[in-house]
Amino acid sequence: MKELRSIWWSRGSVVIIDQRLLPKKLKYLRIRTAKEMAKAIKDMAIRGAPAIGVAAAMGLALTAYRCKARNREVFLKRLRRSAEILRATRPTAVNLFWAIERIMKIAEESETVEEIRKNVINEALKMAEEDVETNKKLGRNGAKLIKDGDKILTHCNAGALATVGYGTVLGVIRAAVEQGKSIMVYACETRPKLQGARLTVWELMRDGIKVKLITDNMAAFLMQRGEIDKVIVGADRIIAKTGHVINKIGTLSHAIAAKFYNIPFYIAAPFSSIDFEHNLDEIVIEERDPREVLYVGKERIAPKGTEVWNPAFDITPPELISGIITERGVYRPEELKELSSGAGGRGE
């Protein structure tokens, strides 16, 4: 089967899988402007930290492709405006800001309108290709930690759909399976938006990898029964200064339970998910619409007037994390502060 891609450039527009409709429908959305891309990110038609990074870069590429301005300053102004709209979509994942910065730097450094256009589009396409390569390296680094027969718990979707392709957590699992290891995945459904049930199960079944679905609150009981050998989850932002990991709501709960039962708890994320700049208290944890909790599809689950708290992410402290699997190697959380985004790092 063809390798799954979540996003690609197609003749002056960008095509994404509309992940809100999975697994019921595999439908593609054609996106023509940065504004449309911003909406797709905000509404979570595309989601996952690495994927929204590339989506934002592609959003800027769309502006570069369409902008008719001939004056360099006007052209840059349009790009800056698009960057602003894209930055305002989701506050927590660092990849979004990293990607926009990377593209805007290229743009500002280019000399003519034609060069800006060409360089921005090329850089966005390059980032998409890099993402897949990064994940394959990350996958190989992670697969070394995986034993034949391992039962692995994961949360949310850190798969091909959360990246451009191959995935981070699911990249590790795919690499282990490609090495001939027999792996069983327990996918937590991941309330409220059910990315585990809808996306992770779908991706793994598509690849013929063994997967069983549980509700999030069953994970600790599986661990108690000795059914989980490792937990691997993604990251939306890793704070290098302290080693805290911000990831999909529910991650913390699994990390605490894994610690209680002495089960290794790994993060799998590209280097671009590491924030070398901010302190934890500077990060905004996105709170989303209460209706995400109150409804599953069209089914309302609680009385009218119910008050809801709906944070999209939580924070896992470094003492609960066994290792952070990246394309450059596997790090302990406390090692990150000694690195920098430019450093070569270890491993591959």
Next chain:
Amino acid sequence: MKELRSIWWSRGSVVIIDQRLLPKKLKYLRIRTAKEMAKAIKDMAIRGAPAIGVAAAMGLALTAYRCKARNREVFLKRLRRSAEILRATRPTAVNLFWAIERIMKIAEESETVEEIRKNVINEALKMAEEDVETNKKLGRNGAKLIKDGDKILTHCNAGALATVGYGTVLGVIRAAVEQGKSIMVYACETRPKLQGARLTVWELMRDGIKVKLITDNMAAFLMQRGEIDKVIVGADRIIAKTGHVINKIGTLSHAIAAKFYNIPFYIAAPFSSIDFEHNLDEIVIEERDPREVLYVGKERIAPKGTEVWNPAFDITPPELISGIITERGVYRPEELKELSSGAGGRGE
């Protein structure tokens, strides 16, 4: 507003609230036979350990009311047959077996058909009344642990709907509120069947008690933020010999997180939920239909062919439990083995 009751005897039949339809519809089911009652228990039209105990007793009362046999042995045989059907509904909650045993003992000790009929019906009605009294005592015992301004996390529904009335966990909260304490409840939605979202939120809003809904996987993050002062949950079976508590799936996860954040974790349950006889490894943890996970109402959440694990309960070890609140007092889990079901106990 009238005090909520989940079940009552009404002119030779039993009326229950059909809890599957809440909060959308408050509909009553009229039940005429033990077999109908068994179906209502199995399908979770009525649920909650204390409630299904009384429901089973009332099921036997229906057999006693309707049975036309004039021969004592035939009459008892019919009752034993009903008891068997009721026992086969749900394996985990001990109250079901306790209630059936209590009624059958009365029946077997009665001398004539008329006496059996009268005694069985009276005992079932007495058990229903006792349940509410028990919960009010339990509530007062628990309320002593609650401070003005406490934010309390609960899981599933251990309210009036899980008992005959007043509730165990919600009984503690109601008693604290009756004492003038200001309480805020965080209700975990409780996947897969959403008793927290559907029933606990509904009950508390009906009583004007402050409640906020979260998904189960948000609880640890709330604790990390210092937003939870106490966790109180119910029990389906408490193993006296070792102090383990079997309760709704998800309980263990909250208990581990509460320990990690040094938050008191209480069980609220009547003495009839304590199993003085069995060892933990003798207890069957009910596994229910995968469709409970795969569907929310009519919405399917995962691909066709998805494998699911759906245990209805989990097991919390005694070292995670701060206290067990009963109608006879508050016990540490390790104290239970020194008690017996007949003992007077402490407190009220």
